[in-house]
Amino acid sequence: MYALVDGNNFYVSCERVFRPSLNVRPVVVLSNNDGCAIARSNEAKALGIAMGAPWFKIRHFEESHGLVALSANFALYGDMSQRMMSLVAGLGHRQEVYSIDESFVDLSGIRGDLVDRCRRMRARVLGWTGLPTSIGLGPTKTLAKLANHIAKTAERKPGSYPEYWAQVCHLGAASPAELAQAMSATEAREVWGVGPRIARQLADAGVQTVRDLQQLDPAAVRRRWSVMLERTVRELQGVSCIALDDAPPPKQQIACTRSFGHPVLPLWELEEAVTTFASRAAEKLRQQHSCAAQVLCFIRTSPFRDDPPYARSVLVPLSRPSHDTVCIVQAALLGLRSIYRSGYRYAKAGVMLVDLRDARIAQGELALWPHAEDAWAIEAQRSQGVRDGLMQALDTLNRRYGRGTVVLASSGVVSHASSLNAQNFMGIPKGTPRHWLMKQERKTPRYTTRIDEIPVARA
DNA sequence: TCTGGGGTCCTAGGACCC
DNA sequence: TCTGGGGTCCTAGGACCC
Numbered sequence: 001m002y003a004l005v006d007g008n009n010f011y012v013s014c015e016r017v018f019r020p021s022l023n024v025r026p027v028v029v030l031s032n033n034d035g036c037a038i039a040r041s042n043e044a045k046a047l048g049i050a051m052g053a054p055w056f057k058i059r060h061f062e063e064s065h066g067l068v069a070l071s072a073n074f075a076l077y078g079d080m081s082q083r084m085m086s087l088v089a090g091l092g093h094r095q096e097v098y099s100i101d102e103s104f105v106d107l108s109g110i111r112g113d114l115v116d117r118c119r120r121m122r123a124r125v126l127g128w129t130g131l132p133t134s135i136g137l138g139p140t141k142t143l144a145k146l147a148n149h150i151a152k153t154a155e156r157k158p159g160s161y162p163e164y165w166a167q168v169c170h171l172g173a174a175s176p177a178e179l180a181q182a183m184s185a186t187e188a189r190e191v192w193g194v195g196p197r198i199a200r201q202l203a204d205a206g207v208q209t210v211r212d213l214q215q216l217d218p219a220a221v222r223r224r225w226s227v228m229l230e231r232t233v234r235e236l237q238g239v240s241c242i243a244l245d246d247a248p249p250p251k252q253q254i255a256c257t258r259s260f261g262h263p264v265l266p267l268w269e270l271e272e273a274v275t276t277f278a279s280r281a282a283e284k285l286r287q288q289h290s291c292a293a294q295v296l297c298f299i300r301t302s303p304f305r306d307d308p309p310y311a312r313s314v315l316v317p318l319s320r321p322s323h324d325t326v327c328i329v330q331a332a333l334l335g336l337r338s339i340y341r342s343g344y345r346y347a348k349a350g351v352m353l354v355d356l357r358d359a360r361i362a363q364g365e366l367a368l369w370p371h372a373e374d375a376w377a378i379e380a381q382r383s384q385g386v387r388d389g390l391m392q393a394l395d396t397l398n399r400r401y402g403r404g405t406v407v408l409a410s411s412g413v414v415s416h417a418s419s420l421n422a423q424n425f426m427g428i429p430k431g432t433p434r435h436w437l438m439k440q441e442r443k444t445p446r447y448t449t450r451i452d453e454i455p456v457a458r459a
Numbered sequence: 460t461c462t463g464g465g466g467t468c469c470t471a472g473g474a475c476c477c
Numbered sequence: 478t479c480t481g482g483g484g485t486c487c488t489a490g491g492a493c494c495c
Contacts, residue, residue, distance in 0.1 A: 226470080256465090
């Protein structure tokens with residue numbers, strides 16, 4: 001038996017913990033650059049605001065309905081997530097953290113009333129962190145996901161499902177008739193693994209509800225669609241096909257990409273952005289003890305504007321796999337300079353690290369180069385230990401004092417420590433605006449991770 | 460004026476190997 | 478007239494997830 005524990009409207013709930021006055025108002029959290037809504041309170045959903053709705057299309061609700069929009073505060077959400085996850089882990093033996101607000105818990109072998117156990121866990125998470133959750137239980141992960149959807153919907157829309165399924169729904173304990181009823185009342189596109197494309201194809205084939213989908217022949221589904229959908233159908237039938245993954249393998253690629261706050265034209269500004277992105281990607285790389293053998297860099301104009309379009313990417317191989325920030329930034333900048341064309345209004349850039357491998361397994365090299373270069377090669381290997389130490393120091397400082405405390409100069413000091421921006425730097429006059437920096441006009445404090453932004457309680 | 464970011468898996472087809 | 482069988486690796490594209 002699996003449980004899926006999911007934070008309700010997670011980002012909004014994190015904000016509400018520290019601003020209870022938001023509890024009664026429609027609230028959305030916006031994506032980077034305050035671009036579009038990525039989390040909505042129930043009140044915002046009731047206004048008809050869709051997931052991903054561009055801000056400029058919904059901002060009229062500010063005036064008409066008191067909608068509150070906040071810039072995404074991932075430092076806060078990540079920290080609140082860790083608190084929630086560590087509590088939820090106590091629900092069973094093994095936990096798979098599936099996303100920032102969701103985790104699967106293996107409940108097999110746990111005796112007693114599982115629903116009661118889950119209700120108590122819900123109360124504990126709410127009491128200790130302030131975060132409301134919903135819990136779905138089922139014999140497969142897909143059914144647990146479905147149960148979670150029902151638990152949320154039953155609470156939000158009374159009458160849609162039996163009232164006792166609100167907040168915690170146990171499909172493994174439902175009678176066949178109850179299960180059939182619930183599946184008939186739920187659209188197939190709500191199922192985990194059924195996206196908009198497949199949902200349309202299913203509808204064309206007369207498959208509307210979860211029950212319709214569950215009753216299909218798995219072999220036929222495989223022939224007409226794919227093994228993926230076949231697995232989904234079997235899971236709906238109660239046959240577990242997707243195992244709990246409590247130790248996810250290291251990532252196969254690591255990316256850091258951003259849209260800019262405003263269009264960017266000059267190369268030097270793109271260089272700052274790409275340096276920053278590559279540095280961040282390298283940091284993530286070291287966290288999982290990997291090295292990258294290739295660095296991909298891309299730049300593009302906005303597809304939403306009438307500007308002349310331009311989008312290029314380039315894959316830069318490294319002479320040897322590395323997780324050294326300097327090495328990775330140099331490769332990314334080399335790539336950037338090769339694809340940059342002046343005159344375009346760039347809207348986005350990014351760095352991706354691919355061809356990743358375990359840093360602890362280093363491939364030796366056969367010395368085929370001319371004798372004169374031996375000394376260089378030996379020195380390079382000897383200095384490797386020094387560079388590893390430097391990277392460790394970099395990571396330690398940035399972890400302790402906050403991201404961006406120590407950076408490469410080519411990332412542009414302006415965006416980081418303002419005290420260093422007292423004079424001209426690298427030929428750029430002080431006070432020069434950086435168009436690539438994110439727009440975040442509705443930032444909330446990092447209540448739980450920065451001592452100077454901690455909330456103050458008054459008696 | 461204004462439209463996010465970061466991942467995974469599967470399949471088909473081509474090149475290549477013995 | 479007649480032209481095998483079995484495999485790997487890589488890439489691009491499509492679909493999905495939150």
